[in-house]
Amino acid sequence: MLPDNGGRLGGYSGAAVWGSSPAIDISRRHVYVATGNLYTAPPGVTKCQERQNNQRGKPTHPDQCIGPDINFNSILALDLDSGRIVWSRQLGGYDVFYFASLVPNNPDCPPGPNLDADFxxxxxxxxxxxxxxxxxxxxxxxxxxxxxxxxxxxxxxxxxxxxxxxxxxxxxxxxxxxxxxxxxxxxxxxxxxxxxxxxxxxxxxxxxxxxxxxxxxxxxxxxxxxxxxxxxxxxxxxxxxxxxxxxxxxxxxxxxxxxxxxxxxxxxx
Incomplete structure (x- = not known):
């Protein structure tokens, strides 16, 4: 659900589909999935979030730091025959989280708010x-x-x-x-x-x-x-x-x- 990083480090990771089975609409030939939060984001994205003082975005509004094709915390419709994305709706704002972020004052934790707002x-x-x-x-x-x-x-x-x-x-x-x-x-x-x-x-x-x-x-x-x-x-x-x-x-x-x-x-x- 993320663009191919070409094997390079320091990019996006996460947006896993882990919340049980997809749903299939045979008449529309659509497969519906929901995704999780990011694990990492490029340095430019984390710096953008820091400039915004780690503000939470409105989940119904596009995130100011992350592009529209980064489908984390999203609901998506995929074409049943090809797997291409028919539409996607990002519903969560900035959210880079992994369990090390739960450790207080962890210097390796990315900028907040670290919502862990998976589907x-x-x-x-x-x-x-x-x-x-x-x-x-x-x-x-x-x-x-x-x-x-x-x-x-x-x-x-x-x-x-x-x-x-x-x-x-x-x-x-x-x-x-x-x-x-x-x-x-x-x-x-x-x-x-x-x-x-x-x-x-x-x-x-x-x-x-x-x-x-x-x-x-x-x-x-x-x-x-x-x-x-x-x-x-x-x-x-x-x-x-x-x-x-x-x-x-x-x-x-x-x-x-x-x-x-x-x-x-x-x-x-």
């Missing part, structure tokens, strides 16, 4: 009806606390929801490993590995555990959020079948929880 969940194909208009979309949830619905034909943003008001993101925070959908709702975990205190929107309850979230597929509206009953983090993917959402927990006894899709009450299975 760690596979894209999902849905047909939704916002404002009673049929739209074929690709939906993906990001570690940066954003959920996105893009038009399958050209990558136009149909809706986005920023989960900032009630969850932290980044390397241990947002949606990761796998979302699910029943066509009417989108479900994702919220890992919260740093155990930040956040609000279980749309309620006023708070937790320091991980959580699961249900979004309206037509609009991205938050329908419910529920904390992990074991009070542990929630790094496992979610699955939905027959009106029930299933999810695991990081608890030492390894529970699996079943939740009614329309509500948020739990049964341990």
């Amino acid at each position: 760690g969940e596979a894209p999902m194909l849905l047909t939704i009806h916002p404002n009673r208009t049929r739209r074929d979309v690709v939906v993906a949830v990001q570690k940066s606390r954003f959920a996105w619905a893009l038009a399958r034909d050209n990558g136009t943003i149909v809706w986005l929801i920023h989960l900032l008001d009630f969850v932290v993101g980044g390397s241990k925070g947002g949606g990761i490993w796998g979302a699910a959908t029943d066509g009417r709702r989108v479900y994702t975990n919220i890992a919260n590995g740093d155990r930040e205190n956040f609000t279980l929107a749309p309620s006023s309850q708070t937790t320091t555990a991980g959580a699961r979230v249900a979004l309206d597929a037509d609009s991205g509206e938050i329908l419910w959020t529920t904390a992990n009953p074991s009070n542990d983090t929630a790094q496992a993917p979610v699955t939905v079948a027959n009106g029930v959402v299933f999810a695991g927990s990081a608890a030492s006894n390894g529970p699996i929880y079943a939740m009614k899709a329309l509500w948020k009450n739990f049964v341990v299975v």
Whole structure:
């Protein structure tokens, strides 16, 4: 997802496709993938970021330091027959991160903000009806606390929801490993590995555990959020079948929880 560096050091690396399987639209002959953050960037890019005082860019705006063909933290449509990029949408701003950046005062860490805002969940194909208009979309949830619905034909943003008001993101925070959908709702975990205190929107309850979230597929509206009953983090993917959402927990006894899709009450299975 990056230009060929010709075997030279000091260029771009990263933008891995690691968040599970691609999604395939046979009628359009498109393959949809989502990518991760950069691991390295050219010196000119890091110096540009330093001149901007390591500011975070808006994820819906082009980055001022990085070119448009650098497809990190992106959703892309590829031609099924040739693999060429049909369209790409970069959704994250400057983000050069590797785990050594978690070491305080590490001189080898690149300029910040080092968001680690990968797409760690596979894209999902849905047909939704916002404002009673049929739209074929690709939906993906990001570690940066954003959920996105893009038009399958050209990558136009149909809706986005920023989960900032009630969850932290980044390397241990947002949606990761796998979302699910029943066509009417989108479900994702919220890992919260740093155990930040956040609000279980749309309620006023708070937790320091991980959580699961249900979004309206037509609009991205938050329908419910529920904390992990074991009070542990929630790094496992979610699955939905027959009106029930299933999810695991990081608890030492390894529970699996079943939740009614329309509500948020739990049964341990």
